[in-house]
Amino acid sequence: MTLDGSYRFPAPRARVWALLMDTTAIASCVPGCEALEPLGDDRYQAKLVATVAAISGSYEGTVAMADKVEPESYRLVIEGSGKHGFVNGESRIALREDGDATVVDVTGTMDVGGTIARVGQRLIGSVSKMMLDRFFACMAGKLGS
Amino acid sequence: MSSRTFGSAIRRREDPRLLTGLGTYTDDLSLPNMAHAAMLRSPHAHATIVSLDTSKAAKAPGVLAVYTGKDTAPALKPMPCAWLLPNAGLNIAEYPLVALDTVRYVGDIVAVVVAQTPYQAYDALDLIEVKYKTLPAVVDPEKSAKGTGAPIHASVPGNQAFKWTVAGGDADAAFAAPGAVVVHDRIIQNRLIPTPMETRSALAQWTAATGELTLWNTTQNPHIVRFIGSLVMGVPEDKLRVVAPEVGGGFGAKIAQYPADFLTCFCAMKLNRPVKWTETRSENYIATTHGRDHVQDVALCGTKDGKITGVRGTVWAGMGAYLSTAAPGIPTILHGLMLCGPYLIDNVKEDVYGLYTNTTPVEAYRGAGRPEATYLLERLIDRFAHAIGKDPAEVRRINLIPKFDNGHNVATGLTYDSGNYHGALDKIMAHVDYAGLRKQQAEARAKGRYMGIGICTYVEVCGLGPSQVAGAIGFQGGLWESAIVRFHPSGKVNVFIGTKPHGQGEETTFAQIVSSELGVDVNDVKVMHGDTDKTPMGWGTYGSRTTAVGGAALAVALRKIKDKATALAAHLLEAPVEDMDYADGRFFVKGAPAKAKTIQDIALMANVAWNMPAGMEAGLEASSFYDPPNFVYPFGAHVAVVDVDPATGAIDLKRYACVDDCGPQINPMIVEGQVHGGVVQGLGQALWEEAIYADNGQLVTGTLMDYAIPRADVLPEIEVLSTVTPSPHHPLGVKGIGEAGTIVSTCTMYNAVVDALRPLGVDTVPMPMTPERVWRAVQTAKKGA
Structure with missing residues (x-):
């Protein structure tokens, strides 16, 4: 399944890039994120609580940033699993300038399996998009602070 | 009341208990000291198992044991395929009960937990740590034939389980005939999930002192479970008892033999205490066999005035990750041989490719x-x-x-x-x-x-069907049926049958057969089924065979009873057998119906045996093994x-x-x-x-x-x-x-x-x-x- 979105930040690209690399900000903005601990080499150990359809549960896994081209783009690779299944995702995140603002384009794919795929299938796409939207809205909020 | 109930729309005697919640299904059974099993099933359709750590689960509250493939493989033979389709290059991949190093469908068993309660067992599943390396999967049979995904079994080139062909006449010539009208179609036979109201369940009890194992199991064919279970588990058939209590729908999905049932037995034997396992509904959807799943490219030809001259086609049948018990026979023998339908069609040809896919095994479905x-x-x-x-x-x-x-x-x-x-x-x-x-x-x-x-x-x-035909088409069993009819001294009757009615109403219809053949009140007949220790060998209820074959076995046994009853009545009435007549449960000398012996009189006299003809055994009981022609x-x-x-x-x-x-x-x-x-x-x-x-x-x-x-x-x-x-x-x-x-x-x-x-x-x-x-x-x- 694909997961795409574009988000506009009222800030210069370098500032947005720095924000997207700020793991403290990331950890506070990922919905349900309980921990994000660095493992080195741009890899992080993550713990997340999420609810899809009637299924809520915690997921543990790794988040890695790769192919970083500052301040233009990077790849985000997520592997997580929990008692209700697994989520593997990969997305390309590109930052482009748009006047004084910066637009972040996210194009990704997700592979979901286990109980969440069987029971929550119809909602996985919309829940994921909602989480993505919420994340970037939260990050945009950090710009002011 | 009249005893001639053949043809009467009498009410099903099964219904009062079934409709008022009094039916006893496998999961309703409890034994003292019973433990509960739960299966850890693969969330991946195709992956290698990189590591498997059960140590945390083993220490969880209430957990008695955790078993993986390493534990079960030495004790349990792989699941056998029991329909060895001939002349089809049948390639049966090994089907371990618990995955050893590779999982091949979402639902493949990776480990088994046994705990004091089912909830403790399910909770402990979450503590088993498995690292998988995923492999590409294929779910569509036609794509599987074209090499999509990673090879599913190393021993199976091209994922092809078999290629089977049916041909009669000359289909190619019919299609090439001048003026032939040809129509094509491409058909997706959608994959179905049988969805019986009762999910699958097993309860096993092991008696170490005698080496006897009892398995209560929701199945359409308890004798086949005993036969195959004995092979898989190494428990001799005479010491393995399989009981199918009330079965809440099968639709073909309860013909197959399943790893979880024998694993439940394995756990009971290892722990020396009763163990029960019952599927959840969502587990049923991935763990119990599916049906259909064909991709068909087919064509028909005929004349423009409406005469059909030929049918031709290619079928890609999805078999799932492993060949289930009877699976190879379903898209071949039971499909291809029926391509003429009720029509005069002289020329038929169809190639059927059975393909492994990374899906739940596909089997019989109604x-x-x-x-x-x-x-x-x-x-x-x-x-x-x-x-x-x-x-x-x-x-x-x-x-x-x-x-x-x-x-x-x-x-x-x-x-x-x-x-x-x-x-x-x-x-x-x-x-x-x-x-x-x-x-x-x-x-x-x-x-x-x-x-x-x-x-x-x-x-x-x-x-x-005819057992000789079953053998010729590779079915690893007979297809005859059996019945025992036992008259008690009071004239009441027990019928013991080898088939396993599970909703089809044969407790009623078989009593009607007895009533009609021998004139006993339909309410004086009890039909017993579903316990291998109590009923004669039989091959089960599927393929619309219970009345068609089992009913015939019953009729033959009843006619043996009638012959014996006639001979005994003749003896008691001091008349030659050839002078005897019968009507509606009464045996009498021709022309003298007033002085008759009823079947109940005969049942009593046969059971007390005070006055039997020379050479006649006591009792009024007969059995038959009926093999249809x-x-x-x-x-x-x-x-x-x-x-x-x-x-x-x-x-x-x-x-x-x-x-x-x-x-x-x-x-x-x-x-x-x-x-x-x-x-x-x-x-x-x-x-x-x-x-x-x-x-x-x-x-x-x-x-x-x-x-x-x-x-x-x-x-x-x-x-x-x-x-x-x-x-x-x-x-x-x-x-x-x-x-x-x-x-x-x-x-x-x-x-x-x-x-x-x-x-x-x-x-x-x-x-x-x-x-x-x-x-x-x-x-x-x-x-x-």
Whole structure:
């Protein structure tokens, strides 16, 4: 399944890039994120609580940033699993300038399996998009602070 | 009351307990000190197991043991495939009960936990740490044949489980004949999930002191569970008892043998205490076999005046990740051999490729192979009728095999037993006023309303079957049936049968057979089944065989009883046996009915044995092992009338009427019930049901929220009629009726919907024909026009 979105930040690209690399900000903005601990080499150990359809549960896994081209783009690779299944995702995140603002384009794919795929299938796409939207809205909020 | 109950619509004696919640199913059973098992199942469709750590789970509260493939493999032989299809290059991949290093479908068992309570067992599953390395998966049989995904089994080149061919006459010549009208179709036989109300369950008790194992199991064939379980577990057959208590629906999914059942036994033996395992519904959807799943490329040829001359095709049948117990026989023997249908078709050829896919194993599902054959044939015939501009009913009439009473050979090599196909067609057409319906349709069309009429004729093969044939087609068992009839001194009767009724009502109908044959009150007969320690060997309930074969075994045993009773009555009445007469439970000297011995008198005298003829044994008991000389071939004709709204895609099923001929009916109400259930399950495939796998092998219709089964509120009154054509070889003339409805209703519904939309240029709608798909088919046709 694909997961795409574009988000506009009222800030210069370098500032947005720095924000997207700020793991403290990331950890506070990922919905349900309980921990994000660095493992080195741009890899992080993550713990997340999420609810899809009637299924809520915690997921543990790794988040890695790769192919970083500052301040233009990077790849985000997520592997997580929990008692209700697994989520593997990969997305390309590109930052482009748009006047004084910066637009972040996210194009990704997700592979979901286990109980969440069987029971929550119809909602996985919309829940994921909602989480993505919420994340970037939260990050945009950090710009002011 | 009259004892002649054969043909009476008496109420099912099963129903009071079943309808008031008093049925005892496997999961209702409890034993002292019983522990509970839960299965850890793979969330991946295809992956290697990199590491597996059960240490945390083993320490969890209440956990008694955690077993992996390393523990089970030395003790349990792999699951056997029991239908060794000959001349097909059958390539059976090893099917371990617990995955060793590779998982091949979502649901493959990776570990087993046993705990004090089921909840502790399920909780502990979450503590098992498994690292997987995923591999590409393939879920579509045709893509599997083309090499999509990673090879599923190292021992199986091209994922091909078998290639089987049926051929009769010269199909290629028929298609090449000058002037032949040829119609093609590409059919997706949607994958179905059987969905019995009772999920699967097993309870095992091991008695170490004697080496005896008892398995309570929801199964259609407890004796086969004993036979195969003995092979897998190494417990001798004489020390393995399998009991099938009440079974809440099977539909074919409870024929197969399953790893979880034998693993439950393994746990009981290891821990030396009773262990129970019961599937959850969502586990059932991935762990219990599915049905259908064909991709068919098929064609039919004929003359422009309506004579069908040939049928030809290629089928890619999805078999799932492993070959289940009877799986290879379903898309081949039970499918390909029925390609002539009830028609005079001289030339037939079909290649069937069985393909492994990264999905739940595919097995028998009500009709098993025959719906897939009837469907393709009936769809092609409607296309053909349209191509030559003839009425579909007329094309069927032209091609139906004329009435026969005792044997008709068809091009696929089968010999149908008896048939009056025109009789069924005439009866349904008269009942629905077919000409009138066509007139109504023309009027509706003139007003812009899309009314459709589907009419199909069918024949099916059931009453499986002669054991010699079973052997020749690679079925690893016999297909005879057995019965023991025991008269008690009071004249009450116990009947012990080898089959396993699980909703078909044979506790009632078999008592009716006893009543009719020997004149005892139907309420004086109790039918016992489902316990290998109490009942004689039998091969189970599937393939509409319980009455067709088991009922024949019962009739033969009853006739032995009657012979003995006649001889004893003659002795007691001091008359020669040849002077004896019998009527309605009374044995008397010809011409002297007043001085009779009733069957109850005889039962008492035989049991006390005070005055037996020289050489006659005491008791009034007989057994029989009945091996049928042929299959039986029920047939019929169904009609569906629909209104389709092209703007919304909604289908309104206005009428469903059927004529089915299963020979003489022991209990017409039960026949009607079987037809109802069958029709509705077939309509389910046509309109709602589809197991959908994502390309990564995840079953996305994993709950009853997403897998739609028929509901009573969307169905019309089903009009059930019949004709009666006895089977020439069955002692009672009866044929099977359990699957007939499913075999023909899917195509009848399909043909009705396409018939409705033909004025819009629609010539196909994928199944299930949901409103969205109907709407899309209409849009596609509009664009093409």
